[in-house]
Amino acid sequence: MSFAFDTIIVKLNWADPGTGETNEIITPLPLTIGRDSDNKVTINSSLVSRKHASIQFEEGKIFLTDLKSTNGTQISGRRITRESIWDGDDFEIGPFVFTLMVADPDEYAPDTSQIILHWYGENGAQLGEITSGPPITIGRAHSNTIALVSGKVSREHARLIQENGQWYIVDNDSTNGTFVNGEKVTRAALSLQAVIAIGEFTLRLAAPLPAQDDASSATMIASATMIFQKTQLMSPVIPIPDADATQLFSLEKTDTNLGRPPGAATPEGIPAPQRTQFPPPLFDQVELVSVNTLRELGFPLTESVYCSVGGGMGSFAWVDHLRIYGAKAEDIRVIGVEPKPYGRFRRLAEQSQVPDWERLRSPSDACPDNLWGLPSYATREMGRSLKKGQLKQVFRIGWQIFAEPDFAQTYSPVAGEVFAAVDREAERIGYEAMWTFGRVRSIRKTDDGRFVVAYSQTGGEEGRVHCLHIARVLHLAVGYPAIRFLPDLQAYREQTSDFLRVVNAFEAHDHVYEKLIANGGTVLVRGRGDVASRVIQRLDEARKKNPQIRILHLMRAPVFKGARYGRAKRKVQNHWEYQPFEWPRATWGGEYRALLMAADPGERDRLLNDWGGTTTSHRPDWKAAVNRGLAEGWYEIQFGHVARVEQDAATGKLATIIRGKTAIQGASQLLADYIIDATGLEATLDNNPLLKDMVAHYKLPRNVKNRLDVDENFEVGKMQNGEGRLFATGSITLGSPFAPVDSFLGLQYAAQRSADRLVEAGEPGLRKMGMLHSFGQWLRWLRGVRP
């Protein structure tokens, strides 16, 4: 919709500090930003005032004004009161970094094809609402789009039409006339502020809502640009390849697969209903699926007391607890695609440059193989070093866990050692026998107080075996459904099918390092988290073999001040924020955990935003590499917003075109041989077909971060079905009463809470984890005998 006559349309985007997901609003000015919900842009943080800042359009300029906020509005770290800003500019409010872009009206023209019209009676009561494209006809006759039955309205009174994206109202020579903002009109352009009067009726326009189609499809990105509607942008995603996929496809084919437009095929795709009757149509027809009917369907059907869906580290931690709490192995089923609980984790770690011999970003006492965290990984490593006679190493590790993080680098275990420990524990609890290969399609409540899990045993079209499993206690630990991809990079890949030069850090991309070592060249890295730091470290190593490698690090905006919470501040160096783990340590078991648990949803959102944000761990070797790179000039940090990525006609290199004047140091484009996207993994519910289906079917509540709402025991209360209970853990639950859900220790915490909840609910197979039971089980662990 064009508002050129009185204002300007801007696009404002910012990342959610808690989840890293991008939000965007496209709106005409003016707008206000603040903590209160009546601001057009509502953001939640203890550093944000109720009415914090405003943006206006005055005399051809856009002004950012701080509304006397407590903590101020900053541009590049400088506190401002009122300042002129323009396309591509950033400003900071608390933990939020905003980017303002002037929206091109033509870009959004297609989305104005729909409009919402509300109409009201004489007394102001709303009579109706319609969402429609042009033309919209208004009149007394029932054949009109909007029928206003009154003697003062002509049979065909007026119509709304659209020309060049602009809506107009045209009076059809009506007897009593059509009024816009109190003036009689025959034809008038409409703004969203327009008040239309026809007879005793009043009509008002509103913005169209987002198209409710497949949210994970690429078209969503285009339609996310709808006017006046604050939306959470769906990043383009690519499915995380699993063992099954790599077995089925050659590498090349897998690559093509990865690059296909998201939505064209969903990661754990629900099979097209027209081709197969699985999950059974019954699943969508009834509230409670009859077990007797299920038995008659003819699919292989199995039953167990407990069932964990996912088969990753979350499932492992959960079943490990159940076993130690007393559950029998034959009562537990795990459904997943990886035989090893760390299968997917290991592959993602490996591809994001944490191979088996490197250290993870996880504390010493986060031991997925040992629920007590004792002996910790540091203690075990000290023991191994002692056996080898490496006394220096023993003291080094001892000092680390004693003095971290202030006087020593925070200890983390070697990835391969964790996997080996998990293998031993898996053997001890009989994990292999509990595990079944399967992709879970759908979950429903049954009529006997349990749940049915519909899963398929192979991914291919042919030879797919569909199965059903019924369990009373269900656990969802599906992990990240997809890899997050920056929209401009995804667009480039779709247009060019160039999957070799533009890669995601979570995809296999060793060829990039190999080619760089062979030929030298420039790499552009995007993202500033731990993965980006590992990629840069790997590139630093590659430079030892070929010094002709340059790194351009493109960041969205500079970071001058670290996050703040109360009197605490996070450390910043070279625009990287440092923190030992994904969340502040006190969120696992300290005061922050207690605070978050006691918080109401609004407060929870605020705390997560205050504590969140992209950080990297404090590794001296990596910091040294950055400092060396900056001094020697082979590592360069650039700031800016990418308009698009294309192939440079002259050089054939990848050109990243920077938008607006933030193209600092005179560079409006950055040329590189390779681009590595290290922005992360996607955990939105809508990217996971299984969860999306379950949430839609049972109308499950979402939490403040738009993920699955679980209580403090990780139970999805609304899924309770008689004696049947459903728990969920992992990244899909972020925004619930516990912050570090996506960590080894967080998964163990979740498992413990849900096991305790089951004991409290009188679950027959489980024993209370009292002092003696705990001690006895720990001794069994030590001796390596079955729980």
Add this chain to the structure above:
Amino acid sequence: MTPTLKGRWQNRLILGLTVGALVALIFGVRYGDLAAVFGVLGYWLLLGLLWDVFYQRLQRRRWDGDWPAIFQLATGALEGAVLFWLISFLAARGLPTADGLPIVGTGLPLPRFVLFYVTLWLVTFLTMQGPLRILFPRWRFRGGEWWGR
């Protein structure tokens, strides 16, 4: 384990009155002065409740809200020094009674005090690092609290 204030208090009191008391008993018998040793333990507990409030405020200034083991060592040394100074200082001035503090009196001579205090600290520290985690698997997630959510 990242302690909460309640966790600090509970651990100090519970461990002080169990393993701490056991250590005091052994030292009291060896020194032949049960009252003085238990007196030191008692003052350590009482003063400690105040120290814990101070530590927790300090801890809030740390971004991670954590408390590394080295801090525990440092605070242990600080508490010991202050405790010894307080007892001997007051005793030397005949405060609050002519014999110094009630029960503990003029306290223990420095070497004996150090030996007892270091053992007390070490035993409580090690109990928290090991046995407590095995017997109470929820303890570490509750900021060291023995009861709670």
